[in-house]
Amino acid sequence: MDKVSVQLTVMQMCSEPDVEKNLAFIKHQLEQLPIEGDHIVVLPECCLFFGGKDAEQLALAKATAKDNSLVKSLAVLAKKYQVILVAGSIPLLTQNGEKFTNTCCVFSATGEQIGRYDKLHLFDVEVDDSEKSYLESRYTQAGDTTTVLAATDKINLGLSICYDLRFPELFRELSNYGANVITVPSAFTKVTGEAHWQVLLQSRAIENQVYIVAAGQSGRHTNGRETWGHSMIINPWGEIMTSLDQMPGCATATFSLENLNKVRKSMPIQAHNQFITKLK
Ligand SMILES: O=C(O)CNC(=O)[C@H](CS)NC(=O)CCC(=O)C(=O)O
Numbered sequence: 565m566d567k568v569s570v571q572l573t574v575m576q577m578c579s580e581p582d583v584e585k586n587l588a589f590i591k592h593q594l595e596q597l598p599i600e601g602d603h604i605v606v607l608p609e610c611c612l613f614f615g616g617k618d619a620e621q622l623a624l625a626k627a628t629a630k631d632n633s634l635v636k637s638l639a640v641l642a643k644k645y646q647v648i649l650v651a652g653s654i655p656l657l658t659q660n661g662e663k664f665t666n667t668c669c670v671f672s673a674t675g676e677q678i679g680r681y682d683k684l685h686l687f688d689v690e691v692d693d694s695e696k697s698y699l700e701s702r703y704t705q706a707g708d709t710t711t712v713l714a715a716t717d718k719i720n721l722g723l724s725i726c727y728d729l730r731f732p733e734l735f736r737e738l739s740n741y742g743a744n745v746i747t748v749p750s751a752f753t754k755v756t757g758e759a760h761w762q763v764l765l766q767s768r769a770i771e772n773q774v775y776i777v778a779a780g781q782s783g784r785h786t787n788g789r790e791t792w793g794h795s796m797i798i799n800p801w802g803e804i805m806t807s808l809d810q811m812p813g814c815a816t817a818t819f820s821l822e823n824l825n826k827v828r829k830s831m832p833i834q835a836h837n838q839f840i841t842k843l844k
Pocket residue numbers: 609610614615621686687698699700726727730751752753756757
């Protein structure tokens with residue numbers, strides 16, 4: 565394996581409204597991953613609590629705000645299994661205590677929190693499924709900043725969550741600020757996922773010449789809601805390197821800086837772009 569390679573893993577889950585059960589599932593999956601070199605593991609949106617009643621997430625955010633227990637339990641896993649953990653999302657109570665942010669926390673392999681991103685685009689959308697309409701903004705407060713962070717000496721990680729995938733401006737901004745891997749923890753609905761998930765992911769990879777690491781919720785959840793799954797890892801040429809169908813589990817692919825540089829050198833779209841904000 566060349567020196568600049570890093571392992572990327574998507575973990576697909578069918579999370580329940582039960583934090584301990586979800587933690588046990590994540591732990592069981594991490595136990596089976598090889599520990600060698602740098603390894604980035606991406607969990608889905610709402611990895612620790614999903615498929616309950618809408619108000620339950622807010623209750624969880626309130627109950628765990630004082631001791632920060634959701635964050636701590638994820639930090640422990642990153643350290644124990646020595647992986648860089650992009651912990652999909654968890655609900656974190658806002659300052660005024662009225663809502664929560666849908667937040668992705670990133671932990672180093674030594675268990676330090678090295679990044680945070682609050683979902684920018686909230687899913688207030690009508691869908692032709694059993695839910696009929698989604699109103700994420702009822703309990704969730706949107707974020708107001710984008711996040712790119714150095715995850716290893718070769719990887720600048722750009723963070724997004726689920727519905728953000730439909731806003732190419734966010735991905736352009738992340739890649740302008742140096743992201744070469746963008747993570748997309750998700751809970752796409754079955755209906756919209758079937759129609760749009762893969763083509764959106766491939767588009768974001770191709771137009772920004774980045775690796776896309778997209779980990780989804782999958783299956784039928786306790787409240788009857790159905791999510792699409794089909795977690796995948798896509799390279800900067802837009803090829804699907806590995807993917808899952810509906811079953812929970814993990815899939816791994818290798819990041820190569822050489823491959824990324826080759827794609828960007830042969831087709832220098834960043835330099836050619838007439839619309840880009842010149843950053844420096
Ligand atoms: O509310 C929760 O419990 C957790 N959050 C979610 O499931 C979020 C907001 S409802 N789902 C999405 O963003 C789906 C996007 C999507 O499906 C699309 O863009 O097509």
